[in-house]
Amino acid sequence: MTTVLRKTAVFYFTIITGISSCFCTDVYSEKNPEIPAIAKYFSTKGRYEEVNPYLIEDILAVNRSILQPPSAECRQIHLTAVIRHGTRYPTSKNVKKMKKLYDVVKGIDVSNRNWLRELQTQWRMWYTEDMDGRLVQKGVNDHRHLAVRLSKLFPSLISEEKLRRGFITFITSSKHRCVNSTLSFKAGLTELWDIKDMEFDHTVNDALMRFFDKCTRFLEEVDNNPSAVTEVEKFKEGPEVRRVQQKVADILNVPYSSISYDMAEAAFYLCAYEFAIKTVNSPWCRLFDEVDAQVVEYANDLKHFWKRSYGYDINSKSSCILFHDVFSRLGKAAEENMSGQQVTEAVTVQVGHAETLLPLLTLLGFFNDSEPLTSTNFAAQAHRSFRTSHMLPYAANLILVLYDCGGNLRLQPLLNEKPVTFPGLADQASMPLYQDVLKHYKDLLQGCDFETECRLFKQPAEV
Secondary structure: OOOOOOOOOOOOOOOOOOOOOOOOOOOOOOOOOOOOOHHHHHHHHHHHHOHHHHHHOOOOOOHHHHHOOOOOOEEEEEEEEEEOOOOOOOOHHHHHHHHHHHHHHHHOOOOOOOOHHHHHOOOOOOOOHHHHEOOOOOHHHHHHHHHHHHHHOOOOOOOOOOOOOEEEEEEOOHHHHHHHHHHHHHHHHHHOOOOOOOOOEEEEEEHOOHHHHHOOHHHHHHHOHHHHHHHHHHHHOOOOOHHHHHHOOOOOOOOHHOOOHHHHHHHHHHHHHHHHOOOOOHHHHHHHOOOHHHHHHHHHHHHHHHOOOOEEEEHHHOHHHHHHHHHHHHHHHHHHHHHOOOOOOOOEEEEHHHHHHHHHHHHHHOOOOOOOOOOOOOOOOOOOOHHHHHHHOOOOOEEEEEEEEEEEEEEEEEEEEEEEEOOOOOHHHHOEEEHHHHHHOOOOOOOOHHHHOOOOOOOOOOO
C-alpha cells in the first residue's frame, strides 16, 4: 500500500543545544587536523564528502565531462535515482552502547593525558535514545545540495519546467529520516528555482523502499538467523579485533575484560557521528589509528556482505521488486521516446536506506570480488572492491540515465555521482547500448519474482 503526502512548508527536526551548524570547508588532506585520519573507514556512518573530497571545497561542484556520451547528438530522456537518506543521529540501540562506554570512561584515571581528560570534563554524552536515527541538519543539507548538483549535471531532465509539469516523481520509505530527506531534496529544487506557488507530492512506498521488511525468506533465513552471520562473529573473536579491543583498554587503563567489541565499536561510532553531524575531530577518534579503523571497517563490511549482499542469494533477490520497478520505468520511457511521445516521467527519485541500495547493487553484480569476505581473509581482502565506506556513505545514490543517441538508446549508471561500468559489459565502457543491458539482465527481467523468491521454501545458499 502506498501513501501520497503533500510537501510541507516547514521541516521539524530535533534541536540539540550546542550542536554547531557550521561545517568545515577546508580542502581535504590527510594532514587536515579538522578531518580524522580514520574518516575514510567509517563504513555506512561516513560523510558523502569522504567519497567525493572535492565537495569539501565546493559543496555544489559538478564535473559534466564525466558523462561523456559517445556523440553530440545524444540527449538524456530519463533518469532514475535510488538514494540513501542523509546524515542521521545514531539509533537507540547504538546510543545505549555509547552510554555504556561513556560510563567506563567517566571512571578512569586520566592523569597526564589531556585528551582523555577532555572526554571526562568537557565532552558530554548528549546523544539520547529518542533521537533514534532521525535526520540531522547535515542530512537536510546532504539532500538539498545533492538535488542542486544533479540539476546541474542533468539540466534537461531535472528542470523547473519538468518539476512544474509533474514529470518528476518522488517516492520514499516511511521512515522519518527518508521522508525528511525527500522533503529536503524537493526543497533544494524549489529554493534553486524560487518556486513558491506550487507544492509537489511524494509517495510513501515501503514495498519498494523497505522490501527487506516484506521478504519472509530473508527475514527467517538471514535477518533473524544468528547463524547467518557466523563469519562476522568469528572475526569479532579473532586476533585482529582482539588487538583493537586490547589497545582501547590499554589507552583507557582498564582491564581487557572491560572492553567488549561492542564498546570498542561504540567508541569508533562516537568518532564517526561527532564528525558526520558536527564536523568535529573528536577525542574519541584518538583511540584508533588507521590499522584499527581498517579492522572495524572490515567487521562492518563482513556484516553487510553476509546480511545484505553476496553472502546469501536471498539478500539480493529480496530487491527483485525494486529491480523490476526501475527497469519498468526505463522501459516506459524508452517506448514513449521511440514512438515519438513525450516521456511522461522524466525523473524518478526514490529515497530509502543503505539496506535498500546494497541488495540492488548486489543484484546488478557490482563490487563482487573473486573471493567472498570471511573471518580469516582480512589481510587478503585489503584491496577488495566491496567497501561500504566507498559505496554507502550518507546520501549514497545509484543513478541510471537513459540516452537517445540518434535512435540508439544507451544507459549510463553512476554511483555517488561517478560513472561505473555494468558488470559483464566492461567492453562498452560506462554507457552501453540499452538493448545490451536488457540482454545482460535477461534472466532477472524474465524471472526474479519477489513473491516467489521471498516464499519460505528452501535453505540459503552460501557463496
